[in-house]
Amino acid sequence: MLSALSQKITSLIIAAGSLLLSSVTGTDADFSDVNIVAEDNQIVCYASLTNCYSKDLDKIFLSGQDIKINFTVQTFEQRKKKPIYEKKFYHKIKYDLVDEYFEVFLSEKKDNFITNSLKEAKDKLARIENVETVNLDLLKFGKKYYIKLIATMQPIFFDAIKKNIDLMIYWNNKKATFSSEIFEKSVF
Amino acid sequence: MKLPLPSFKIQILLIVLFLLLISTIFTRSFFIDEFKRYRNDINSLELEQKTHNLYHAHQNTLQKQEIEPLLSDIKQIDLATDLFEKEITLYSTFITIFIIVIVFVVFIIFLNMLTRPLSRLQAAIRKVAKGDLSVRVKEAKLSPINDLIISFNKMTDELEASRDKLIQAEKDLMWREMAQVMAHEIKNPLTPLRLSAQRLEQKYYNKSSNFDKVFTDSLEIINEEIDNLQTLVQEFSKFARMPSANYTKYNLNDQIKEIVKPYENQVDVQINLQENMPVFYGDKMQMKQVFVNLIQNALQSIKENGKISITTKYEPSKFIISVEDNGEGIQDEDINKIFRPYFTKREKGTGLGLAIVKRIVSQHNGRIDVKSEKGKGTKFTIVLTYKSINIQNSLDA
Numbered sequence: 001m002l003s004a005l006s007q008k009i010t011s012l013i014i015a016a017g018s019l020l021l022s023s024v025t026g027t028d029a030d031f032s033d034v035n036i037v038a039e040d041n042q043i044v045c046y047a048s049l050t051n052c053y054s055k056d057l058d059k060i061f062l063s064g065q066d067i068k069i070n071f072t073v074q075t076f077e078q079r080k081k082k083p084i085y086e087k088k089f090y091h092k093i094k095y096d097l098v099d100e101y102f103e104v105f106l107s108e109k110k111d112n113f114i115t116n117s118l119k120e121a122k123d124k125l126a127r128i129e130n131v132e133t134v135n136l137d138l139l140k141f142g143k144k145y146y147i148k149l150i151a152t153m154q155p156i157f158f159d160a161i162k163k164n165i166d167l168m169i170y171w172n173n174k175k176a177t178f179s180s181e182i183f184e185k186s187v188f
Numbered sequence: 189m190k191l192p193l194p195s196f197k198i199q200i201l202l203i204v205l206f207l208l209l210i211s212t213i214f215t216r217s218f219f220i221d222e223f224k225r226y227r228n229d230i231n232s233l234e235l236e237q238k239t240h241n242l243y244h245a246h247q248n249t250l251q252k253q254e255i256e257p258l259l260s261d262i263k264q265i266d267l268a269t270d271l272f273e274k275e276i277t278l279y280s281t282f283i284t285i286f287i288i289v290i291v292f293v294v295f296i297i298f299l300n301m302l303t304r305p306l307s308r309l310q311a312a313i314r315k316v317a318k319g320d321l322s323v324r325v326k327e328a329k330l331s332p333i334n335d336l337i338i339s340f341n342k343m344t345d346e347l348e349a350s351r352d353k354l355i356q357a358e359k360d361l362m363w364r365e366m367a368q369v370m371a372h373e374i375k376n377p378l379t380p381l382r383l384s385a386q387r388l389e390q391k392y393y394n395k396s397s398n399f400d401k402v403f404t405d406s407l408e409i410i411n412e413e414i415d416n417l418q419t420l421v422q423e424f425s426k427f428a429r430m431p432s433a434n435y436t437k438y439n440l441n442d443q444i445k446e447i448v449k450p451y452e453n454q455v456d457v458q459i460n461l462q463e464n465m466p467v468f469y470g471d472k473m474q475m476k477q478v479f480v481n482l483i484q485n486a487l488q489s490i491k492e493n494g495k496i497s498i499t500t501k502y503e504p505s506k507f508i509i510s511v512e513d514n515g516e517g518i519q520d521e522d523i524n525k526i527f528r529p530y531f532t533k534r535e536k537g538t539g540l541g542l543a544i545v546k547r548i549v550s551q552h553n554g555r556i557d558v559k560s561e562k563g564k565g566t567k568f569t570i571v572l573t574y575k576s577i578n579i580q581n582s583l584d585a
Contacts, residue, residue, distance in 0.1 A: 059270065063263040064256070097259035098243060098252045160261040161268045 026172035027051050031149050036133070036180055038188035043133045045073065049126035049151055049176055057170050058118060060156070064097040067167070068154040069125060071108075075134040078144035078182055085134035090154075091125045139185040146183065151176040197303050204295050205288075212284045220277055227269055235262045305331045309340060321348040366529060369539060373420050377413035384409045427529060427540045433471035433551050440468040440475075440507060441500055447479045448498065455490060460499040468507060470572070474548045481541040482511040482568055489515030489566065505573055507554075512567040518560040526558065 029052035036045045049069070061067055070090045074083035089108035096103065102121035104113040108131055113124050133147050152175050153167035168174075194202070236259060243255045305328040315323040321344055325337045384406035391402045441461040448457045468475075479498075486496045490513055501508045518526060525531045527546040532539030545568075549556045554572035 056270075059267060063267050064260045065264075096256075097263065098240075098256050158264040158268060160264040163268060165271070 025054070025056070026170050027054050028174065029151065029171045029176035031151070031176055031178035034149070034178055034180065036147055036183075038136060039130070041136045043075070043136065043147070043188065044130050045128070045133050045147060045149070046130065047128050047149055047178065052126060052151075052171065052176065053122055054170055057167070060165075060167070060170075061093055061102075061118065061121070062095050063158075064095050065156045065158070066092055066094050067156065068092045070152050070154060071128060071131075072148075072150040073131055073133050074148045074150075075138075076146055076148060078146065083148075084138060084145075087132060089131070091128075093121055093125050136185065136188060141185050144182045144184055147180040149176075149178040197299060200299060201292075201296065205292060208288050208291055212288055216280045216284050220273075220280065223273060223276060227273060230269065231266075236266075301328065301331050302333065304328070305333055305337055309333070309337060312340065312344075316344060316347070321351060362528060365531065369532070370424075374417070377416050380409050381413050423540050427544055427547075433474055433548075435469055436472055437467045437469050438472055439465070440509070441465050443472065443476065444479060444498060444500065444509075447476060447483070451483055451487070451496070455487060456493075456495045458495065458497045460497065462499075462501050465500060465502050465507075468572075470552050471548075474551070478545045478548050478570070479509075479511070481545045485541060485568075486511060486513035486515060486566070489513060489517070491516065507572040508569065509572075510567055510569045512565065514565040517562040517564055517566055518558070519562055523558060523560060527556070 030050055031047045032050045034045065034047040036043060038044070052069075068090045069092075070088065073087045075085040076083050087108075089106075091107070092105040094103050094105075095101075101114055101116050102118060104115070104121050104124045105111070106113070106124075108128075113121075115121050115124075128149075134145075139145060153171065155164055155166045155168075157164050193199070239255060239259055239262065243250055243252075305325070308325050312323045312325045324341050324344065327337055327341075328334050331337075387402060388406045390396075391399045396402065444459060444461065448459060451457055483496060483498075487494070490496070493514075495514050497510075497512045499510050499512075522531075522533065527542050529540055529543040531543075546556055549570055549572070552572050554570055557569045557571075558566065559569075560566040
């Protein structure tokens with residue numbers, strides 16, 4: 001009974017402490033080099049995720065698990081809550097443990113990229129290029145719009161030790177987000 | 189610069205906190221170090237490298253799909269161990285802090301249970317030392333010193349009862365002594381009164397030839413003894429019905445100079461009065477009584493080459509007057525009794541003089557002290573704590 005009681009108390013302390021602190025030192029992932037341009041009657045965007053990697057994440061990349069970063073690109077009319085256009089895609093990295101190379105898959109292009117270098121793989125993983133946001137025909141003159149970018153990491157499951165790991169703890173449990181400046185159709 | 193020591197309670201708390209910190213931190217560090225040692229042992233096995241080497245050595249016979257799960261498991265275990273190490277470091281810190289806080293709080297509660305009743309007891313002892321025997325300490329049933337508190341309360345109960353009995357016994361003794369003196373003082377004039385009356389009666393019935401002379405002599409004796417009795421009654425009344433003080437402002441030094449004049453022919457009176465004494469605020473008649481009684485007392489104790497010294501001094505909020513003689517002095521065992529009503533070692537005297545002096549001084553918020561040495565003399569010092577008034581403004585006695 002004492003053992004059960006002490007376990008309960010310990011769990012409570014850990015749960016309370018976890019609200020304040022994490023065992024993992026995270027980073028504040030963010031978007032940078034954001035470029036929004038019009039190409040072929042589409043508004044496309046280019047951007048890079050920065051400050052999104054750490055030594056702990058590197059170890060996880062080398063675990064051989066599929067690691068996914070989910071991206072969402074939304075176009076909003078000013079003061080409207082629902083986006084007029086939304087696109088979701090992901091970038092995946094997998095390390096081949098036997099042959100020791102990285103494979104990066106970009107779902108928006110259905111493109112695979114293979115490299116031995118972790119750095120190159122990470123750069124590819126974090127970069128979004130030529131991603132369609134909204135067709136210009138959907139925009140109306142005189143109205144104001146903005147584009148929002150969101151990135152999150154998907155949890156992974158270690159089947160050997162039956163443990164779920166929420167990778168967002170490495171981003172301090174905060175999504176990477178970016179909101180563009182307000183623009184009008186006439187700008188493009 | 190010497191830093192002041194913290195209180196006993198703070199010292200104990202600091203020591204306990206220090207010991208708690210040391211013990212919990214060392215315990216935590218020990219287990220974390222043990223885990224790190226275990227981890228290093230696992231790492232030193234280099235399972236991943238060995239598996240790679242095995243695969244490359246037997247690439248013809250081993251399939252990639254056979255080796256991959258093994259490598260994945262090794263990696264996962266390594267990652268999980270790494271995460272676990274971080275978690276136990278953090279959570280052990282939480283638990284350590286939690287234990288320290290809980291133990292510290294519990295200790296403070298127990299310490300308070302000990303020190304609060306002790307503080308109350310200490311404060312009560314100080315009051316008892318000042319003479320307040322009515323103080324009692326509230327019992328603290330959970331405190332380890334509750335028995336001590338109970339004993340203290342019993343002790344003050346008994347002390348209070350003893351003091352009340354003592355006060356009553358002293359009062360009874362005083363009344364008995366007073367009655368004895370009164371009886372003695374009244375008996376003294378009664379004898380010559382009775383003798384004179386008997387003599388008159390005898391001479392009258394015998395029709396003596398010298399009846400006229402006997403009548404005159406006896407009448408003189410009777411009147412004299414009636415005067416003595418009247419004086420006794422007046423003194424007694426004066427002491428019993430001491431009137432309340434009638435305060436006025438006047439110069440104390442001037443009063444003393446006036447009072448000593450009649451005595452300068454009888455004895456060497458030296459006065460040493462502080463100049464520019466502030467105006468005194470008191471009952472002029474009562475204070476005259478005080479000085480007269482003290483001078484009379486000194487005169488009665490002086491034999492030959494007698495000298496009486498009177499000094500006045502002013503200290504902030506205090507008038508200090510002393511009357512000193514080089515008379516026969518007072519026995520040590522009588523020093524504490526001289527201010528009692530009707531206490532006297534003289535054949536003549538009511539024993540009320542010094543009792544009246546003490547009462548007047550008390551009425552003026554003062555005190556009187558006496559120092560005496562048998563054969564050398566006696567010194568009475570009166571300290572009156574009255575505020576001074578600016579002599580320039582208000583000498584309007």
